[in-house]
Amino acid sequence: MLIIFISLCILSIGSYFIWFSRYNIPAHLELAFIFTRYLVPIFLVNEISNFDDEILQLYKNILIIGAVFYLLGMILGNLIPLIKVKKFSWQVISEEEYSERVELVTRYFFYFAVIGFIISYMIMGFIPMFASNPLNAKFFRGEYQAPYMRIAVLFRAANFVMYSLPPLLLVIWYHFRKTINLFYLLIVILLIASTLTRGNIFYGLLLAIGVICAYKKKLFKYYILSIILIFSIGSISFYLIGLIFHSDMLLAMYEKDNIFETIALGAPDVLDHLTFLKSFNNTPLYTYGRTFYGGLIPGHYKWNPAVWSLMVSNPDGDLNEITSGGLRLPLPLWGYVSFSWTGVVLLSFFSGLINGYLIKAIKKMIKETQSIIVITVVILLYVNVYTQFVTFYALSMYSIPVFAFMAFYMYRFKLK
DSSP, X not given: OHHHHXXXXXXXXXXXXXXXXXXXXXXXXXXXXXXXXXXXXXXXXXXXXXXXXXXXXHHHHHHHHHHHHHHHHHHHHTTSOOOOOOOOGGGTSOHHXXXXXXXXXXXXXXXXXXXXXXXXXXXXXXXXGGSSSHHHHHTTOGGGHHHHHTSHHHHHHHHHHHHHHHHHXXXXXXXXXXXXXXXXXXXXXXXXXXXXXXXXXXXXXXXXXXXXXXXXXXXXXXXXXXXXXXXXXXXXXXXXXXXXXXXXXXXHHHOOSSHHHHHHHHSOHHHHHHHHHHHHHHSOOOOTTHHHHHTTSSSSOTTSHHHHHHHHHOTTSOGGGOOOSOOOOOHHHHHHHHHHHHHHHHHHXXXXXXXXXXXXXXXXXHHTOOOHHHHHHHHHHIIIIIHHHHTGGGOOGGGXXXXXXXXXXXXXXXXX
């Protein structure tokens, strides 16, 4: 169990080996995820005891090999000299002028996202949080699918813009101290909460708080313990929502014998990994890279990573009845199902190589600035854009709006 845990940790927070800094906020947040996703299920709930030795050994070997080559690739990638690229906006105008521009751009995106949500909910005729079947509504399954498809493009675009706003609004408020930005932030939080997508609220806010704590230095020592507690609460948030809104369905699904079982149910990563691997091992059908681009094709394309992973885990199930947006499979496991053991080695190594190189670029940009606004945008550049290249093995068409969103912060477009 310890080897499995260590391997998963390397795959999650391996960037500490090349960027051990208080500004490595993505790794700090992954550190909190480790507690809920891995430590609790493996050691405190012992979910893996339900699987036979053959699957556990296969899972362990995949993770060990993947972690080693991922780490090797990342270290080598960090040694590659940086290529000169077109300068970003904050590198060619004053930091204060850039900060004012960020506030203006963020306000425009806020208006777009709010209007997009309102129109989408009016056309769909339901709000996931208040639907009679909240989980089906969250994933637009069953009766909720047809109304969603009528406005899917606008809703997805507004959704992904909305997810990116919390860290920007919080840091903008911290820099300019304008109360209106806190009001905008409250509206954004409520609208994201209405979709029952809990992670995006916590992640964005904690990313911004992490930047502020790293910027102030003295506050940083309180940050790590706080995010572990907050992510633990986040993993039981559906149960808490059930209590608040008296939803018998959510209470029945998430009420367990103890708090650790409830946390594990809210973050079922290890259980999903093993269930998936067991099903795949029974009838192995290698993807040969078709899931790399499957997420770029609209609709429930069978090689979409989310669709394919769910169907492998539930071979006899109906996708429309499965209340999940897809499985969070670790990098080496994607390599294994793509090209067997060769895939474990190559995908892990090249993903690490790309990550190591891009982290080197991010470190340089942060080192060159003293602006908290610029630091926040640089970290969002890594989280929203650069990680798409790192996870090249599971691309998604839903990342396209985020690329367009970040372009307005990276480059200078004329704004009235």
